[in-house]
Amino acid sequence: MNKFSFLYLITCYFLASIFTLNNHIDISHQIIGSLFLITIFGIPHGAIDNIILKSDIKISNLRFYSLYISCILLYIITWFVSPVISFYLFLIISSYHFGESQLANYKISNNNKKLIYLIWGTALMSTLFYYNEIELINLFSLFEDTENLNSLFYNNYFKIVFYVSNILIFMSLIFLQLKNQIKASVFRNELFQLFLLHLTFYLFPVIISFTLYFVFLHSLKVLSQEFNYLNIIYKKLSISKFIILLTPHTLLSLAFLAIFIYLSQNNIINISILLLTIIGISVITLPHSIVMTKFYEKFK
Amino acid sequence: MLLNVVQSIAPDNYVAFTFFIGYIAMLAASVFFFVERNSVSDKWKMSLLVSGLITGIAAVHYYYMRDYNLVTGDSPTFFRYVDWILTVPLMCVEFYLLTRLAGATKSLLWKLIFASTWMLVCGYIGEAFNVDGSTSHSVTWGVLSTLGYLYILHSVWMGEVAGLADSSGSEVVKKGVRYLAWFVLVGWAIYPVGYMCMDGGWLNGIFEASTLDIWYNIADAINKIGFGLVVYTIAISESNKELAK
Numbered sequence A: 001m002n003k004f005s006f007l008y009l010i011t012c013y014f015l016a017s018i019f020t021l022n023n024h025i026d027i028s029h030q031i032i033g034s035l036f037l038i039t040i041f042g043i044p045h046g047a048i049d050n051i052i053l054k055s056d057i058k059i060s061n062l063r064f065y066s067l068y069i070s071c072i073l074l075y076i077i078t079w080f081v082s083p084v085i086s087f088y089l090f091l092i093i094s095s096y097h098f099g100e101s102q103l104a105n106y107k108i109s110n111n112n113k114k115l116i117y118l119i120w121g122t123a124l125m126s127t128l129f130y131y132n133e134i135e136l137i138n139l140f141s142l143f144e145d146t147e148n149l150n151s152l153f154y155n156n157y158f159k160i161v162f163y164v165s166n167i168l169i170f171m172s173l174i175f176l177q178l179k180n181q182i183k184a185s186v187f188r189n190e191l192f193q194l195f196l197l198h199l200t201f202y203l204f205p206v207i208i209s210f211t212l213y214f215v216f217l218h219s220l221k222v223l224s225q226e227f228n229y230l231n232i233i234y235k236k237l238s239i240s241k242f243i244i245l246l247t248p249h250t251l252l253s254l255a256f257l258a259i260f261i262y263l264s265q266n267n268i269i270n271i272s273i274l275l276l277t278i279i280g281i282s283v284i285t286l287p288h289s290i291v292m293t294k295f296y297e298k299f300k
Numbered sequence B: 001m002l003l004n005v006v007q008s009i010a011p012d013n014y015v016a017f018t019f020f021i022g023y024i025a026m027l028a029a030s031v032f033f034f035v036e037r038n039s040v041s042d043k044w045k046m047s048l049l050v051s052g053l054i055t056g057i058a059a060v061h062y063y064y065m066r067d068y069n070l071v072t073g074d075s076p077t078f079f080r081y082v083d084w085i086l087t088v089p090l091m092c093v094e095f096y097l098l099t100r101l102a103g104a105t106k107s108l109l110w111k112l113i114f115a116s117t118w119m120l121v122c123g124y125i126g127e128a129f130n131v132d133g134s135t136s137h138s139v140t141w142g143v144l145s146t147l148g149y150l151y152i153l154h155s156v157w158m159g160e161v162a163g164l165a166d167s168s169g170s171e172v173v174k175k176g177v178r179y180l181a182w183f184v185l186v187g188w189a190i191y192p193v194g195y196m197c198m199d200g201g202w203l204n205g206i207f208e209a210s211t212l213d214i215w216y217n218i219a220d221a222i223n224k225i226g227f228g229l230v231v232y233t234i235a236i237s238e239s240n241k242e243l244a245k
Helices: A003-022 A027-046 A049-054 A061-081 A083-106 A113-131 A133-140 A144-178 A184-203 A206-233 A239-265 A273-299 B002-007 B014-039 B042-072 B077-102 B106-128 B135-157 B160-166 B171-187 B190-196 B209-244
Strands: none
Touching: A003 A184, A003 A206, A003 B135, A003 B190, A027 A206, A027 A239, A049 A061, A049 A206, A049 A239, A049 A273, A061 A083, A061 A273, A083 A113, A083 A144, A083 A206, A083 A273, A113 A133, A113 A144, A113 A184, A113 A206, A133 A144, A133 A206, A144 A184, A144 A273, A184 A206, A184 B171, A206 A239, A206 A273, A239 A273, B014 B042, B014 B209, B042 B077, B042 B209, B077 B106, B077 B135, B077 B160, B077 B171, B077 B209, B106 B135, B106 B160, B106 B190, B135 B160, B135 B171, B135 B190, B160 B171, B171 B209, B190 B209
């Protein structure tokens, strides 16, 4: 267990106590709590992509922002062309990204490590969907423009993905341990973390479940990796300097978020708040995961 | 008395069965640890004595709990907590003894003892004094109890104990403390889960009281005997190392 799992565990205990007292947490409170945590930790973890990339390759600001924004715009266009395909693409990209951030620092020399990253992330996402199917269907059914995302649950294919990916990741971890590519302690830690994820995804509502993972096991971990890396690059980096580095793009992201929420709420753009959130997250995930893949290459 | 009790246990009474097994296993483990004290060097004798005491105290309580359960059919909450309040601080003493050579102080020992006692006293108040199944009572004392648990968990995984184990210079001690930390994380997790299954708890109604007793009995046996066996392995390895020098 590392410090992130420990924080995760404390939050789970805390939430379990709230659920015992109230039986449930109102959806609006879930969203407010989740947005608060994502604003504080989630958004900042992708706010220094420019610094991370520029520390490794020579690229001008203009070129970086042009490429980054082009990537975002291209993905926005695909959302307008085909929302369902874009949604599946988002699931694949984020699965790979989550798997990579989870396993990249283990120095896996296996040729199939990219596949293992994808399997880990797929197991994570499908587990979230598996335990919260009804809730997600109800959520997607709330708005006309998100109803077609329910196609994910047609014919129960996602259940097959759930079983297959979980079995495969379990087998992959055993394989990596047997091949001495990960230590026995890492193997135990990974199994424990998967167990913890299953338990929390089963016990808590989907928004809380995802936020718990995204904030405590993903964003905080990536922030810590970024801090340690920049600490070496800048010789010595203080926490306050790190926060200053994170601030501009975090504020910019929040400003864009606020503008789009305003536009959606006032029917200036004809997209529901839910679809807007999914599009927003997906379009920034794509360039971020590309930058992070480059970043994790240093962990070899 | 013993013969009478044994004869009156129904073959499908798994609660009594696990109480009986628990009692015998703990007793056997105590004998083992006490006898094996002679196989380790002087500085490890105290650790094995404490291991033997943990399982010995538990064996006595299991003897009473088995009879209590057979006569009343109830869950022996009182005896369980008396057992835990004596044995869990002793398990924390084991952490101190293992890291003493790396510089563990008396203050660490008292902090761990206080945290474990706090955890159990709050847990007992939350469970035994909740006659009307009040949720707020259960949650308040549950949260207070959890603070003690989290302190121990933090200390053994990433706090003072973990730091001392890392600086001990012994791979065996480092590995052993990590194994014991797994016992605290996974093995001890059954207790807060069990607490939540009680009246007023979040998971109330998920398990029958008897099912919970079976889980407690199995967990107790694994946690106490397993804990002692890890300590024994460390003591033997370190003693052999000293002999080889």
